[in-house]
Amino acid sequence: MFTSLQGKSVLVTGASAGIGLGIARGFALQGASVALSARNAAKLDAAVASLRAEGLNVRGFVADVADAGSVKALIEAVADTQQGLDILCCNAGVFPSASLDALCESDWDHVMGTNAKGTFFCVQAALRYLRKAQYGRVILTSSITGPITGFPGWAHYGASKAAQLGFMRTAAIELARDGITINALLPGNILTEGLQGMGEDYLADMAASIPLKRLGVIEDIANAALFFASREAGYVTGQSLIIDGGQILPESLQALA
Numbered sequence: 001m002f003t004s005l006q007g008k009s010v011l012v013t014g015a016s017a018g019i020g021l022g023i024a025r026g027f028a029l030q031g032a033s034v035a036l037s038a039r040n041a042a043k044l045d046a047a048v049a050s051l052r053a054e055g056l057n058v059r060g061f062v063a064d065v066a067d068a069g070s071v072k073a074l075i076e077a078v079a080d081t082q083q084g085l086d087i088l089c090c091n092a093g094v095f096p097s098a099s100l101d102a103l104c105e106s107d108w109d110h111v112m113g114t115n116a117k118g119t120f121f122c123v124q125a126a127l128r129y130l131r132k133a134q135y136g137r138v139i140l141t142s143s144i145t146g147p148i149t150g151f152p153g154w155a156h157y158g159a160s161k162a163a164q165l166g167f168m169r170t171a172a173i174e175l176a177r178d179g180i181t182i183n184a185l186l187p188g189n190i191l192t193e194g195l196q197g198m199g200e201d202y203l204a205d206m207a208a209s210i211p212l213k214r215l216g217v218i219e220d221i222a223n224a225a226l227f228f229a230s231r232e233a234g235y236v237t238g239q240s241l242i243i244d245g246g247q248i249l250p251e252s253l254q255a256l257a
C-alpha cells in the first residue's frame with residue numbers, strides 16, 4: 001500500500017511492547033529497515049526476536065528517552081547501522097495514575113520527562129540525519145487524553161500529551177524549510193500491555209463508551225503512522241489524527257444508547 005516506505009530507515013522509541021511494537025511491525029512489513037528502542041534489554045530482545053521470526057528487517061537498541069546522552073547515542077547508533085534516518089517515531093511514554101491530591105513533584109517530573117522532554121530530546125538529536133535524508137518524517141504518539149479529553153488521575157499525563165502538540169506546531173514551522181514533516185497520532189484506548197494494567201473494569205467501561213464498541217488494536221495506530229510517513233502525506237504537517245473509534249464524539253450516555 002505505502003510503496004514509498006520500502007528501504008527507509010525508521011526508528012521507533014518505546015517499541016518493545018504495545019503501540020510502538022505495532023508501529024515497528026507496520027513499517028517492517030512495508031519493507032523498511034526498522035530500529036526498535038526501549039530501556040529493558042530482555043523485553044526488547046524478545047520483541048526483536050518476534051519480528052525477526054516473521055522475516056522482518058529489524059534490530060534493537062537499548063536507550064532511555066528521558067536521558068539526553070542516551071538519546072544522542074541511540075540516534076547515532078541507529079543512523080550508523082541503518083545508513084541514516086528517514087523516519088522518527090517518538091512513541092515511548094508512561095501513564096502512571098495519581099489523583100491531584102496525591103500527585104507529587106517526582107510523579108510530574110517522571111511523566112513530563114519521558115513523554116514531553118523525551119520527545120524534544122529525540123527530535124533534536126535526529127535533526128541532522130533527517131535533514132540529510134531529504135525525506136524526513138517525525139511522528140509523535142500523543143493521546144486524546146490531554147489534548148481533547150480528561151480522565152481522573154491523569155492531570156500530569158494529559159499535560160505531557162498536550163505539551164507534545166504544542167512542541168509539534170512550532171517544530172513543524174521550523175522543520176518545513178528542510179522538507180521535514182512532523183505530525184501526531186492521538187490514540188483513544190488501545191489494548192496494550194500498559195493499558196491492561198488499568199484492570200478489567202476500566203477496559204469494559206471504556207469499550208462501552210466507544211461508538212464502535214471496542215478498544216483499538218495496535219494495528220489501528222500503526223496504519224495511521226504509515227500514512228503520515230508516506231510520500232502521499234508529504235503536504236501534511238503540524239497536524240494530529242484522532243484514532244479512537246469515535247470515543248470523543250458522544251455528548252451524553254444517551255447518545256450511545
Ligand code: NAP
Nearest residue numbers: 014016017018019038039040064065092093189190192194
Ligand atoms: P506500553 O505497552 O506500556 O509500552 C511502552 C513502551 O515504552 C515500552 O516499550 C517501554 O519499554 C517504553 N518506554 C517507557 N519509558 C521509556 C523511556 N523512558 N525510554 C524508552 N522507552 C520507554 O505503552 P502503550 O500503551 O503501547 O503506549 C505507547 C504510547 O502510546 C505512549 O506514548 C502512550 O502515552 C500512548 N498512548 C497509549 C494509549 C493506549 O490506549 N495504550 C492511548 C493513547 C496514547 P521499557 O519500559 O523497557 O523502556
